[in-house]
Amino acid sequence: MSVARSSSKLFVVSVLNSGIGFLAVAVFARELGPAGIGAFFLFQALFRVLESGIDLGLNTAIEKRLSEGASRETVLGSGIALKFVGFCGVAALILAVRGPVNAFVGVPVAGLLVVTVGSSQLATIATTTLRGELRVGETAVLFLANQVVYVALGAVFVFGFGLGPVGLVYGVVGGSLVSFLWGVSKLDTRPVLPSAASVRSLLSYTKYNVVPALGVQIHNWTDVLIVGFILTQADVGAYEVAWRVAAVTLLFPSALGVSLLPQASALSARGDRDRVGDLVSGALFPAVALVIPAAFGTLVLSEELLRVLFGPEYVTAGLALIVLVAGKVPEAVQIVVGRVLLGIDRPDLVARATIVATVLNVGLNLAFIPRYGLVGAAVATTLAFTVGMALRAWYLRGEVTYRVPTGDLLRVTAVSTVMVGVLVVARSALGVTGVVELAAVVLLGIGTFGAGVAVVPRLRSQAVAYGRELRSG
Template identity: 40%
Template sequence: MDLARSTLKISAAKVGSLLLTFVGTAFFAQELGAKVLGIFFLFQAALGISALPANLGTRIAVEKRMSEGGPADQILGTGIVLKSALLVFLTGVILLFQSHLNRYIGAEVAGLLILAIFFQEFAGLMMNVLQGELRVGEAATLRFVYSVVLVTLGALLVVHGYGVFGLIYSVILGKVIQLLWAIYKTSVGIGRPTITQAHSLIDYAKYSIIPEVDGQVHSWMDVLIIGFLLTQADVGAYEVAWRVAGPVLLLTSAIGTTIFPQISSWSADDTIEPLERLLPKIIVPSVIFVFPALFGGLLLSEEILGLVFGEEFTAAWLALIILLAGKLPRAIRQIAGKSLLGLDRPDLVTHAAIVDIIANLLLNLVLIWQFGIVGAALGTVLSMTLGTIHRTYYLSQFVKIRIPYNELGWCLLSSVAMYGILYMAKSTVEVNSISYLFVFVFTGAALYGVFILLYQPLRVEVVEQARAVIR
């Protein structure tokens, strides 16, 4: 598998998805307001958290065993049986507590949630199959397709008065299309389930459950607690800030998705040296956008939220800055975690994830109660930092991690220079319209890019990666 080319495909798909999602969220925020949008975000949070008992590590286990060269059809058939059993159980639980769930979210959505979980899980399983075949670029394309359906259909339904239900219908249809397309794309048939493969999948999945919980906890725990302790409008404002900060780790996510099956393949061959050579090359790309995003947030967080989404969303300006700062430990955490999973050490990721989960729950409960949505951002970032430290330590026990301090320092220095120039410009030009805001953002990006290319090691790396993608 060509890592550079696969990373480019994933990045392109994610850029498209994020641009669509950003524009869509801005439109939905202006049309629906923070409270109604908060109801939709709580539905998405329930969908995300429900994926835990509906999955229990089976999807990543299928990808892992397939990437090792096992009998793909039997692995898939066994994975489908395991997932079906989990979905039947979860459906019963949701039906049992549907009145409480509807009251918490703020709309009658329990039945729609069951449909969304069903299609989400099987679509996700088939995309893991594609990744297990080392076809990660094609799986990324399917995620882009989902974003297209969600935003375009959602916009149409919102305009025609369907409100929050229009967005929920769009989620479900997007997952249906994703599933059908993934089935068409994959070359793996559904084989006869076997006890041997079930034991193999469960053996890997049992260590992947906690890291999986950890990922969903960091994505949705703060939102769920805000929903309990604060208001749906607070949910809407905070989640918009979270989504504004999300694109910062676009390249990091693409790199993490790409390297997992490759590291898994190296691990199966008992080869560590390629990973030691790879890590220093992916650390800088993983965090290169974090520094300018943080300094840009320090300068323009209120303008971004107010002008793009609406004045009621500016309540989350400080939370946005904190979340942007938290992208640095999150980037390192993602690369270290994927590396450990690829090395077939999900047990160590599990140990680190337990720290994450406990810290996230306790810190969010206390800090949200004390400081509102700012406390949510603080709790999430602090717990994530603890998990990053643990993952990095465990990875260092297997491979020598060389940190490119000079390159990282130059990235930081370039961000400070960019901030200084934009700060002086803002002192004379008021950012009071979206057009002025875009000028500032694009100017900052251009300045940062120029400063980065002034440093020869980074310039050489950019050229080498560009050649690797083109050839």
């Protein structure tokens, strides 16, 4: 399956997932309030960071080795064995510090944290194996099932049983288990007993990829954890809601990045570095083409988005939202260049960039949050991520030759600027006080951007060409 076709399938499902998740967060945030939803977000932060302590780069290593095609059954068995050892260590750590964990989150969830990490690892094994079999597009239904079950069970436990944040945790566990069972039923590869050679092969890749794998989670959750330590659970709730809104802009870049690694890996294994460079050149523009107008639109509508969709208590994160969405532009680029570096077997280069960005991220958050609050967290994370992106792009330039579509990016920026002017006038004329007015202004902005793309010949040809690739992929 081509990068265009598999990434488009993931993008469609990502849109559905995001729509479902966005609606769920809005409903749950209103029901639980900033402090209640903040407790759940803190739980998620701990869960994701601890889960990365099991992964340590193994997910990408398994995907990489499976995509190479040799001894898939043994590779999978070895990967599962390594993951089980990691899970036992993390579970023991959680139980040893369950008191501080419960105090930090504000809810007694240490035991549930162990269950959540375990169920998520099971789901990850299924999706990682499908990716390694070069069936990336087929993982889409697993992500959708996971999301639907999480939201449905969460709603039952929150509204039906009044369990608050704990009810959402039950939903997360249920979604992971359904995703795992469904995924296993689709796999062609069945694990066999691990071998020393396969373990060594996985660890040889993981020893460099461990840093990027940890770095992703540290980037995603460092600011939330530090906000939780320094500020309040209500601040965590407001900030993470802004983060979730900003994350919507990365739906397509994320789907594209997932598809890039196995394709780059297969090309690199055949020694075809020129086609790897073409892969990067072709992916950079579509990765950021929708993020740029989203960043411009947020300049106008950040407070309206938070107030109308989540409630007036969340408007305190309005400026942070603007910064976070702007930061998704370099993040979209990093997704492309970082996944390709991993695909061509250079996790060491990604590790170097990740170390620099991670240290910068932690340091800036500790420096900025006490002084500037939520905006400080957003600025710190965005600056750190921009540095990490620049380093990855530089390193990839030394491995393959690729082209940065500067002209196309400037054209998209110009169209987005026109869109902003239309949004400012529309917001002033309509007065965004409810969902109907907000939807009308957003749709007007989307229509304006689409019309601008259609008017500019180069952008129109790019859109048509990519559409043809999707149909023929």
